[in-house]
Amino acid sequence: MxxxxxxxxxxxxxxxxxxxxxxxxxxxxxxxxxxxxxxxxxxxxxxxxxxxxQDLGVSNIIVRDKDLTVQELEEVRSKFSQGLSLNDANAIKNIVPGVEAVVPQAEKSVEVKFADKASKSTLIGITPEFIEVLNYETGYGKFIDQMQYDRGLKVCVLGAGISKTLFQSREPVGQMVKVEDQWLEVVGVMKSKALFTETVGELASRDLNNDIYIPLSTFHKRFEPENELASELKQLTVKIENSEKLMLAASVVEEIIKRHHYNNPDYSIVIPYELLKxxxxxxxxxxxxxxxxxxxxxxxxxxxxxxxxxxxxxxxxxxxxxxxxxxxxxxxxxxxxxxxxxxxxxxxxxxxxxxxxxxxxxxxxxxxxxxxxxxxxxxxxxxxxxxxxxxxxxxxxxxxxxxxxxxxxxxx
Amino acid sequence: MGEIEVTALKGVNLQIRKNEYVAIMGPSGSGKSTLMNILGCLDTPTSGEYLFNNVDVSSLNDDELSAMRNREIGFVFQTFNLLPRMSSLHNVELPLMYAGVNKQERKDRAVNALERVGLADRMHHKPSELSGGQRQRVAVARALVTNPGILLADEPTGALDSKTGDEIMALFDELHNEGNTIIVITHEKEIAEYAQRTIFLKDGNIFSDEPNSIRNK
Structure with a gap:
């Protein structure tokens, strides 16, 4: 009241x-x-x-081959490091506890052409697990599968941005694009990703939508390395089953790479989860x-x-x-x-x-x-x-x- | 601290009976207001006793004094002291609200009280929409609504013209005849003459305390 x-x-x-x-x-x-x-x-x-x-994967460890000048490359090679290689990938897979997958990735700056259009792009050689480990998705078509990888077929999946540049409103899947002197068949297009506007750890910022993915086997078979001293791989993405073991796994990864590279500092390790925290x-x-x-x-x-x-x-x-x-x-x-x-x-x-x-x-x-x-x-x-x-x-x-x-x- | 204690009342000894009609007179500074404050439970004496229905008021705490004022004292002030933003009805309901009476009963009783003072037709008017005499009637209704032991009026006609003042005093007469106890504080002899008994204060003492001859004829 x-x-x-x-x-x-x-x-x-x-x-x-x-x-x-x-x-x-x-x-x-x-x-x-x-x-x-x-x-x-x-x-x-x-x-x-x-x-x-999450784009980088919160349970991932990323090992990246450092961008080095020719002199630096010569120096590390003379000190016995071969740079990042499939050997490293296998060693990590076999030794590090709790590894779910290791996705190797090779990279090369290229020019890509379709009809009268041409564009700068990054050619990325990957294994089929790539899409799952990095949480990527295809917009349409399919991602590279095991069969295409095993046979080293000349197929590619385009980033959303490069697809738009080359094809505009036309249907890209089934078309042939020319990268350097190779013709590749487009089998899929990735979903558009948010722009990577800032550098995360050692990962330089760039537009992921401009990448072209091909099987790693095709990459090594059909494309020349950027120079003769170039490393076999540019990146290893290691997925750990249990994110609680992430730090432990990361230290083992580091140890392996260090030994394989004879203590040469030609690599960097990025742990997205740590950076996030x-x-x-x-x-x-x-x-x-x-x-x-x-x-x-x-x-x-x-x-x-x-x-x-x-x-x-x-x-x-x-x-x-x-x-x-x-x-x-x-x-x-x-x-x-x-x-x-x-x-x-x-x-x-x-x-x-x-x-x-x-x-x-x-x-x-x-x-x-x-x-x-x-x-x-x-x-x-x-x-x-x-x-x-x-x-x-x-x-x-x-x-x-x-x-x-x-x-x-x-x-x- | 720093305050000078002024003795306003010295040796006042008086008794007021139920259904008495008393006028308290005196020049300013005689202690009228202090006596009224004590009688109205607004203040307690520094020494001495005030027995109200055998309750020693001087020993009550603040909440008990509030309850006492609420139930036993009906104030009528010279300047009416109505709350300006509220209707007459709401003004009259107010004491009942503090008494914890429920809404419906509050309204019924307030309407009754307004009827008693002849203002039932003005209950939704705000004080500013009423004449002085009507405002004072609302104030009287507010004083009566709790059926208090004493109706305590401080210069009730002071702000009214003589005709309206007479009407208010006639209303007091009526209320007295209905059995109410009324104490009027005034400095006007004509007003005091309405009462049965006049207490005249001077310098904090009772100067005279006599029945009114005219009235008691």
Whole structure:
């Protein structure tokens, strides 16, 4: 009953002083909106990072042959390292515990032609497991299968980008493209992948959609290496069955490669999962910082509420006196004013939630920053605004309750 | 600290019976207001006793004083002291709300009280839409709605013209005849003459305490 009255009085107050209430709420509105927007930006970045590392495979270890100059190559070869090779792949498969698959990959920069169109591309020789280990998918057609690999057939699968460049709207599957002096039959096209815009560890950024995949056997049989000292393989992707054993497996991989390469630093090892965790850790600090800044504006909003509530108490001294004279207890007055402060902060909170959600959607829509609103962030922001209302409404409410009825009733 | 203690009432000893109609008079500074505050349970005496229906009010805590004011005292003020944003009905309901009376009963009783003061047709008007006399009637209805032991009026006609003032005093007469106990604080002799008994205060003491001859004829 009393509660209902409190709410009625509080809402009446809000409506009667629309503009003042709005100004009072601004702090809370911006606070809540910025908490939600900040958290959604953080969450968006997190999801983007997870997607990025998932592309590389979170249970994968990537061994990459370093890009070396001719002099450096000559030096490491003179020190007996042959660079990354199928021997390394076999050794890893046989020795490292818990290996599910090892996918070797050779690379070469080439020019590809179809009809009157030509484009630069990276020719990649792989084994059929590649698509599964790296979580890739074909858009249409099929990926290279075991039979094509075993026989070293002249088939290829195009990245989505190169396919578009060469064929535009025409059907690529079944067509022949020319790479260097070889004609390859297109058997499939990959699904488009997000641009690899930043360097991950030692993996240089490049557009994966521009790659052309062929069987590794075909690659070695039909294409000349870039130079005579070039390594047999450019990359090994090692998939581990149990991601808990990832670090252990990685150290064994490192040991094997090191020995095979006679301690020559001509390779690098990238563990996407580790990089993900590291990035997450860095981002967490950043997110906490952002959240704290947003929370400060909520606190400032709370002080705004306190300020206006203290003024309201002064303004309504007489009303308080009247209520006390006709039988309101201190606690009645107290709860009335706390309710009022909470009504301001809840209303501000609701507007803030709407604004925050709108802001996040707007950021995604008008910039290339990905945002994602987690429900919990809405509750955090809203809950925090209610807490702010209660805590900053308490002091003015207390001072209202402690007014002497006789004095306040005569207050002009 | 830093405050000077002023003794407003010194040796006041008086007894008011049920259904008495008493006027308290005196020049300003005589202790009228202090006496009213004590009688109205708004304040407690620094020393001495105030027995209300055999309850020692000076020993009550703040919540108990609030409950006492709520149930036993009906205030009527010079400046009406209605809450401006609420309708007459809501104003009259207010004491019942603090008494914890449920919504429907609250409304019924408030309507009754407004009928008693002849304002049932104005119950949805806000104080600003009423004349001074009507506002004071609403205030009287609010004072009566809890069926208090005392109706305590502080200069009830002070803000009204004499005709309206007479109407309010006539209403008090009626309420007295219905069995209410009324205490009126005033500095106007004509108003005091409505009562059965006049207590005259001077310098914090009772100067005189006599039955009203005109009234008791």
């Amino acid at each position: 009393q509660f209902e009255e409190n709410i009625r009085v509080a809402l009446r107050g809000l409506i009667d002083h629309k503009f003042r209430s709005f100004l009072t709420m601004l702090g809370i509105i911006f606070g809540v909106a910025s908490v939600i927007a900040m958290l959604s930006i953080g969450e968006g970045a997190k999801r983007e990072a997870i997607a990025k590392y 590291q990035e997450e850790k860095e981002r967490r600090i950043y997110n906490i910082l952002l959240g704290a800044i947003a929370a400060i504006s909520l606190v400032v909003g709370g002080i705004g509420i306190m300020n206006i509530m203290l003024a309201t108490v002064m303004e309504r001294t007489r009303e308080i006196g009247i209520r006390r004279a006709i039988g309101a207890r201190k606690s009645d007055i107290m709860s009335q004013f706390v309710t009022e402060a909470v009504a301001i902060s809840i209303t501000g909170g609701i507007i803030g939630v709407i604004l925050g959600v709108g802001l996040s959607l707007g950021i995604t829509l008008f910039t290339d920053v990905t945002t994602f609103i987690r429900l919990y962030s809405v509750f955090i922001a809203f809950g925090f605004s209610v807490v702010v209302g209660i805590s900053f409404g308490y002091l003015p409410a207390k001072s209202a309750a402690n007014l002497k009825p006789i004095e306040s009733i005569r207050y002009e």
